[in-house]
Every structure is written in structure tokens, then in C-alpha cells.
Amino acid sequence: MIPLEEKLLVNVLYRQENEVLKGIDLNNINFEKLIKLASGHLMLPALFFNIQKKKVFYLFPEDFIEYIKNIFEINKARNRILLSEAKELSELFYKNNIKHIFLKGTALLLSNVFEDIGERMVGDIDFIIQHKDEEKVKKVLEKNNYCTSSNHVDLYRVFKPKHLPRMVNKNKTIAIEPHLELLSPKYRGFFNSKKLINTFKEEIIAIKTPNEPFLFDHCIYALQFEDKGFFNSNHSHRSIYDIYKLNCKKSLTIKNISKDIFIKHFFLTIAEFKIFDIPVASSLSSNCSNRLLIQLFKVSVHIENIYVKNLILIQLFFNSELRGRALTKIRIHYQHKTLLKYIYRWLKA
Amino acid sequence: MKKNTEETAPSGISRKDAIKKMGKYAALTAIGTFVILDPMKAQASSASPSPSDGGSGGETPPDGPPSPPGWG
Numbered sequence: 001m002i003p004l005e006e007k008l009l010v011n012v013l014y015r016q017e018n019e020v021l022k023g024i025d026l027n028n029i030n031f032e033k034l035i036k037l038a039s040g041h042l043m044l045p046a047l048f049f050n051i052q053k054k055k056v057f058y059l060f061p062e063d064f065i066e067y068i069k070n071i072f073e074i075n076k077a078r079n080r081i082l083l084s085e086a087k088e089l090s091e092l093f094y095k096n097n098i099k100h101i102f103l104k105g106t107a108l109l110l111s112n113v114f115e116d117i118g119e120r121m122v123g124d125i126d127f128i129i130q131h132k133d134e135e136k137v138k139k140v141l142e143k144n145n146y147c148t149s150s151n152h153v154d155l156y157r158v159f160k161p162k163h164l165p166r167m168v169n170k171n172k173t174i175a176i177e178p179h180l181e182l183l184s185p186k187y188r189g190f191f192n193s194k195k196l197i198n199t200f201k202e203e204i205i206a207i208k209t210p211n212e213p214f215l216f217d218h219c220i221y222a223l224q225f226e227d228k229g230f231f232n233s234n235h236s237h238r239s240i241y242d243i244y245k246l247n248c249k250k251s252l253t254i255k256n257i258s259k260d261i262f263i264k265h266f267f268l269t270i271a272e273f274k275i276f277d278i279p280v281a282s283s284l285s286s287n288c289s290n291r292l293l294i295q296l297f298k299v300s301v302h303i304e305n306i307y308v309k310n311l312i313l314i315q316l317f318f319n320s321e322l323r324g325r326a327l328t329k330i331r332i333h334y335q336h337k338t339l340l341k342y343i344y345r346w347l348k349a
Numbered sequence: 350m351k352k353n354t355e356e357t358a359p360s361g362i363s364r365k366d367a368i369k370k371m372g373k374y375a376a377l378t379a380i381g382t383f384v385i386l387d388p389m390k391a392q393a394s395s396a397s398p399s400p401s402d403g404g405s406g407g408e409t410p411p412d413g414p415p416s417p418p419g420w421g
Contacts, residue, residue: 032373032374032377035374035377035378036377036378036379039377039378039379039381039382040379040381042379042381042382042385044378044382063374064374067374067375071378071382071386074386075385075386078385078386121382121385121386122385123384123385
């Protein structure tokens with residue numbers, strides 16, 4: 001059963017003005033719950049934009065509109081800065097002969113996927129570089145006052161990381177995240193940057209973004225794997241909105257959706273909202289295979305967690321900086337915890 | 350007799366009420382929204398790659414606010 005507030009959010013975002021109240025009694029809407037829901041999905045700016053576009057202000061309390069209008073305006077101003085900083089960054093890389101492609105929210109804004117740049121909330125500037133350029137990028141960014149968090153400690157790497165540590169510049173507003181890959185190592189068998197990296201062979205152009213079908217796939221795979229949508233059937237309204245705005249008619253054929261279990265799962269999870277006109281049905285056999293796959297994934301994630309924890313423990317022996325940090329953490333939290341007391345003494349010895 | 354010192358906007362709502370109501374919605378807004386909108390907080394949320402990123406950043410996440418949810 002979809003909560004009334006979520007129904008209203010979906011209606012405002014995806015339906016015509018005369019259908020906004022379809023299946024809803026406005027008297028039963030709790031606007032505080034709507035704020036909680038929409039902000040949890042980072043959808044307050046998109047909600048305001050659609051209320052404005054569909055001219056349905058009269059359905060909402062005045063203070064509610066005032067509040068989300070403020071959020072929209074702040075977000076729009078921030079996105080203007082984000083776009084200008086992304087362009088500056090691109091020019092910097094261009095000058096240093098570093099090939100790069102913008103990803104995720106920044107790519108969506110640069111590709112003009114949205115009617116208004118204030119609609120989409122974007123955390124940071126994501127872009128992908130070639131693995132061979134990693135050191136060069138680090139040097140160029142450091143030279144231009146970008147630095148990683150003081151908490152960051154370089155550890156021994158087994159796999160190519162998804163991205164380098166997030167970097168900030170005290171003279172800039174938006175943090176940046178240089179990617180080496182699109183997903184964590186365990187998911188790269190399903191979706192990786194191979195296709196995207198091939199486009200690096202093309203001539204450098206200052207602003208480069210993936211094509212829309214690629215953004216479509218990245219959006220769905222990131223939600224299914226990194227945000228665990230495939231494992232717990234959670235949905236993200238921001239991702240749904242991105243997919244809706246990407247309007248990939250070629251990708252949205254029933255044949256394409258059915259052949260990819262993860263894309264199919266995405267559309268099955270949100271089928272109850274009736275946003276996309278695609279009859280995706282789940283059969284008994286596909287249900288069973290989905291469950292089996294989910295269990296396999298859970299086991300592999302468990303194994304990986306144990307492996308990573310052991311790797312960190314091993315590195316405690318060799319990395320004095322990491323040992324120092326561990327010691328500080330334990331010093332703060334170890335009181336009355338016998339095992340921690342023991343580890344603290346052991347690390348200190 | 351109580352002295353009325355409150356400013357009243359043309360809409361009839363007093364400033365105190367407006368702040369109260371703004372605060373009400375702000376209090377209900379998810380932290381992720383503010384983390385994105387406030388540049389200082391967003392920059393402070395400098396999350397390093399997690400251990401699941403292949404061991405490159407197998408450190409404990411920093412003490413700053415969490416990174417905003419979603420795929421960016």
C-alpha cells in the first residue's frame with residue numbers, strides 16, 4: 001500500500017495537472033510527512049519545480065510552498081556554481097592533457113536532461129579518468145589547491161578503487177570525486193567502465209558526458225548494487241526521476257528490460273507507482289532465480305567483508321599512521337570494554 | 350493589557366509564526382538535503398572510498414556528517 005503522501009509526490013512529479021489528486025483526499029494529507037518523504041529522497045526542489053510547472057500551488061499550504069521554494073532557489077544557485085566549477089575543472093584537465101568524462105548528477109545537468117537546473121540535487125562533481133592518469137590527476141589537483149580530508153590514510157590496494165578520496169578546495173564550493181571505475185569491484189562483472197573508457201580514444205573535448213543510454217544504465221546499476229536496491233527492493237525517487245527525465249525510449253522496450261534482470265528488478269520495484277507505461281511481469285521462475293541471485297550476492301558480500309576486515313588488521317602491523325588512528329579511536333571509546341582495552345594495550349605495546 | 354509588539358506580514362501571519370513554521374519544516378527535513386545545500390557541511394562530509402571499494406580506503410569513515418544518499 002503506497003502512503004498517501006508518496007502518492008501525491010508521484011502524481012505531482014509525473015502526472016498531468018488534472019490528475020494530481022487522482023486517488024487522493026487532500027484532507028488526509030500530512031504535509032509534514034510529505035516534507036520528510038520528499039527530503040529523504042532529495043526531491044524537494046523537483047517537487048517545487050513541478051508544483052510551479054503544473055500550477056497546483058493552491059493544493060498546498062502557503063508556508064509549505066514558501067519553504068520548498070527556498071530550498072529550490074538555494075539548490076539552483078548551488079547548481080549554477082557546480083556547473084561553473086565543473087567547466088573550470090574540465091579546462092584545467094584539458095590544459096594538462098587529461099582525458100575525463102563527467103558522471104552521475106553533474107553529467108545529467110551538463111547534458112541538459114532537466115528542464116531547470118534547480119530540479120536536481122547533486123552532492124559533488126563526479127568524473128572518471130583513465131587509470132594510467134591517476135598520479136597525474138592527483139598532482140594537478142594538489143597543485144590547484146584540492147586536497148583530501150585530513151582523516152584520509154592511504155592503504156594498500158588490492159583492486160582498483162571505485163574512486164579516489166573525495167577532494168575539496170577551500171576556494172571552491174563543491175567537492176570533487178575522481179572515479180577510476182563506476183562500481184565497486186564485486187559488481188564490475190555486471191557493469192563497468194570498459195565502454196566508457198573506449199570513448200577516451202576520441203579527441204579531447206572540454207566537456208564530455210556519457211550518452212543518455214549509458215547514464216540510464218549507470219543510474220539503474222548504481223541503485224541496484226551500490227544502494228542495495230536489488231537486495232532489499234528499496235526505491236529511490238531521485239533515481240526514478242532521473243530515469244523518467246532521461247526518457248530513453250530505446251532502452252525502455254520490454255525486450256531490453258526483460259533480458260536484464262537488474263533493470264527488470266528496478267521496474268518491478270516501482271511498478272506500483274504506474275509511472276512508466278511498461279507491463280513488466282514477474283514469473284515464478286524469474287522470482288526463484290532472483291532470490292537465488294540475491295542469496296549468492298549476500299554470501300559474496302559477507303565473504304568480502306571478512307576479507308576486507310582481515311586486510312585492514314594486517315595493514316595495522318605495517319601502517320603506523322593507521323595504527324595511530326586506531327589507537328586514538330580506541331582511546332576515546334575503550335572504557336569498560338574489556339576486548340577494546342586488551343587491543344588498546346596490544347596496539348600501544 | 351498585553352502589548353502587541355509583533356510585526357505582521359501582509360498575509361496576516363506574524364513573523365514569529367513564520368519562523369516557527371519554517372522551523373517546523375526545517376526540523377522535519379532529512380539531513381541529506383542540508384548536507385547537499387550547505388557547502389561547508391557538504392565539504393566536511395569528505396567520505397573516503399569505503400573498504401568495499403577494494404581496500405583502497407579501508408579506513409573508518411571520518412567523523413563528519415555522512416555523504417548524501419543515492420548515486421550522486
